[in-house]
Amino acid sequence: MRAFADLLDRLSLTASRNAKLTLVRDYLATAPDPDRGWALAALTGELSFSAAKPAFIRKAVEGRMDQVLFAWSYDYVGDLAETVALVWPLRPGANREPALSEVVDALAGAARPEVQRLIEGWLDALPDPTARWALLKLLTGGLRVGVSSRLAKQACADLGGVAIGEVEEVWHALQAPYGDLFAWLEGRGPRPSPNAPGRFRPVMLAQALDEAVDVPRLDPRAYAAEWKWDGIRIQAVSEGGLRRLYSRTGDDISAVFPDVVAALDFDGALDGELLVRRDGGVAPFGDLQQRLNRKTVTAKMLQAYPAVIRAYDILALDGEDLRALTFSERRSRLEGLVAQLSDRRIDLSPLQPFETWAELAALRADPPAGDPQVAEGLMLKRLTSVYEPGRPKGPWFKWKRDPFLIDAVLMYAQRGHGKRSSFYSDYTFGVWTAGPGGDRVLTPVGKAYFGFTDAELKAIDKFVRDNTVERFGPVRAVRAEPQAGLVFEVAFEGLQRSTRHKSGVAMRFPRISRLRWDKPPGEADELSTLERMLDQLAQP
Numbered sequence: 001m002r003a004f005a006d007l008l009d010r011l012s013l014t015a016s017r018n019a020k021l022t023l024v025r026d027y028l029a030t031a032p033d034p035d036r037g038w039a040l041a042a043l044t045g046e047l048s049f050s051a052a053k054p055a056f057i058r059k060a061v062e063g064r065m066d067q068v069l070f071a072w073s074y075d076y077v078g079d080l081a082e083t084v085a086l087v088w089p090l091r092p093g094a095n096r097e098p099a100l101s102e103v104v105d106a107l108a109g110a111a112r113p114e115v116q117r118l119i120e121g122w123l124d125a126l127p128d129p130t131a132r133w134a135l136l137k138l139l140t141g142g143l144r145v146g147v148s149s150r151l152a153k154q155a156c157a158d159l160g161g162v163a164i165g166e167v168e169e170v171w172h173a174l175q176a177p178y179g180d181l182f183a184w185l186e187g188r189g190p191r192p193s194p195n196a197p198g199r200f201r202p203v204m205l206a207q208a209l210d211e212a213v214d215v216p217r218l219d220p221r222a223y224a225a226e227w228k229w230d231g232i233r234i235q236a237v238s239e240g241g242l243r244r245l246y247s248r249t250g251d252d253i254s255a256v257f258p259d260v261v262a263a264l265d266f267d268g269a270l271d272g273e274l275l276v277r278r279d280g281g282v283a284p285f286g287d288l289q290q291r292l293n294r295k296t297v298t299a300k301m302l303q304a305y306p307a308v309i310r311a312y313d314i315l316a317l318d319g320e321d322l323r324a325l326t327f328s329e330r331r332s333r334l335e336g337l338v339a340q341l342s343d344r345r346i347d348l349s350p351l352q353p354f355e356t357w358a359e360l361a362a363l364r365a366d367p368p369a370g371d372p373q374v375a376e377g378l379m380l381k382r383l384t385s386v387y388e389p390g391r392p393k394g395p396w397f398k399w400k401r402d403p404f405l406i407d408a409v410l411m412y413a414q415r416g417h418g419k420r421s422s423f424y425s426d427y428t429f430g431v432w433t434a435g436p437g438g439d440r441v442l443t444p445v446g447k448a449y450f451g452f453t454d455a456e457l458k459a460i461d462k463f464v465r466d467n468t469v470e471r472f473g474p475v476r477a478v479r480a481e482p483q484a485g486l487v488f489e490v491a492f493e494g495l496q497r498s499t500r501h502k503s504g505v506a507m508r509f510p511r512i513s514r515l516r517w518d519k520p521p522g523e524a525d526e527l528s529t530l531e532r533m534l535d536q537l538a539q540p
Contacts, residue, residue, distance in 0.1 A: 037177020078421030160185030197240030202389030482522030
């Protein structure tokens with residue numbers, strides 16, 4: 001447990017991706033089995049403990065210290081695991097420190113009433129706050145150390161001197177603690193078979209198009225163009241009687257989209273976009289968001305938010321791996337398959353004809369009415385490109401539409417979590433509208449917690465503390481008047497009407513573009529500006 005705790009601690013304090021990669025690789029190279037396998041499962045999100053709930057942790061600590069004192073401590077620190085690790089009152093006589101594998105084995109067979117006793121015993125046996133913090137992060141599943149599943153798999157690939165695509169190809173045939181994976185990577189055994197039916201294939205990603213650099217050197221005749229749909233990237237697999245729907249990172253989301261899984265009446269693997277379709281067209285991303293990140297879905301939700309697949313590539317068909325074919329060849333196979341399908345929950349992403357980059361740029365800037373209005377931009381795919389994992393340079397480009405921009409006023413700030421727990425880093429911003437008495441008042445239109453530098457974060461945090469006018473637990477209302485306040489230039493990718501928000505609008509991916517210290521809040525935008533944007537998007 002000590003080595004795992006040290007790994008998490010160092011990862012949480014390391015910003016560099018390459019440095020994180022080295023830390024994970026070195027841990028996997030030196031930690032014993034099965035500890036390193038369970039650590040890998042935790043880092044990739046494959047390890048969870050249904051019986052270990054945060055409520056048990058809270059109950060355990062409140063049984064040993066004053067509840068009000070703990071509440072104050074938690075409010076200040078902002079993270080449950082970190083707070084408990086720091087304040088935990090040790091009791092003498094605890095057993096030796098547990099190994100990581102011991103914790104996993106004990107929780108795997110523990111009944112719910114036993115969990116609190118186990119947690120208390122382990123916390124007593126770990127005299128170091130860092131080790132207690134790592135244990136609690138492991139139990140709750142919220143590591144938050146800046147390591148993605150892909151980075152952890154890349155560390156495995158580096159350990160074995162293989163391409164990450166080779167690891168991803170076999171990943172869904174593996175089981176934690178991954179003894180066969182490490183045996184292969186260290187040359188002690190064969191490569192695990194990648195031929196498990198219903199498996200996830202590593203996805204091919206696109207580079208952002210640099211108009212100044214890329215457009216002059218690229219031949220438009222060598223590329224196909226299609227809309228970049230504003231849904232989520234999925235992989236739909238139907239093989240050997242198994243039907244699976246995966247996110248772009250390989251997470252199985254089949255249970256939340258049974259209607260889509262039922263439409264997978266073919267033998268093969270499709271690459272495409274998951275969307276909600278309504279009234280014959282594509283609904284805004286907010287409608288799809290109603291079904292994401294859920295464990296179950298109700299019949300009412302299936303009817304209200306009908307999901308579909310807009311297919312744009314095919315990876316396998318009738319037992320044949322098609323990834324080595326060119327995009328043109330794969331596209332022909334895809335068109336043939338979709339034409340044969342009777343279920344309209346799978347349709348084809350149409351190609352957009354063009355002859356010059358100027359023609360395509362005009363289409364991107366002013367798309368026709370209908371579905372393209374909910375597209376994020378365009379995708380460019382070289383006609384001769386094979387389907388290769390990762391983000392190769394040159395074959396595919398994404399040419400996103402320019403973001404929308406408004407000036408909004410900071411209204412509320414909330415402390416963040418983890419490394420940001422000491423800063424007010426989550427911001428609610430608003431725009432002006434007419435109040436009941438005809439005066440101008442601010443109405444909230446969105447929240448953002450990124451887009452600024454560390455130096456800007458410190459400056460905003462100081463402004464929040466110096467200009468607080470009211471407190472609501474961890475949230476502070478700040479001074480926001482026509483002549484006094486802080487203006488954010490907010491960038492966002494899309495806009496839609498929303499009955500859930502007081503303003504009646506919802507932004508897609510809002511972020512702080514820049515701080516407008518120079519601008520009086522009274523000159524920020526009004527709600528009518530956003531309403532005009534909505535009207536323009538709806539125009540044919």
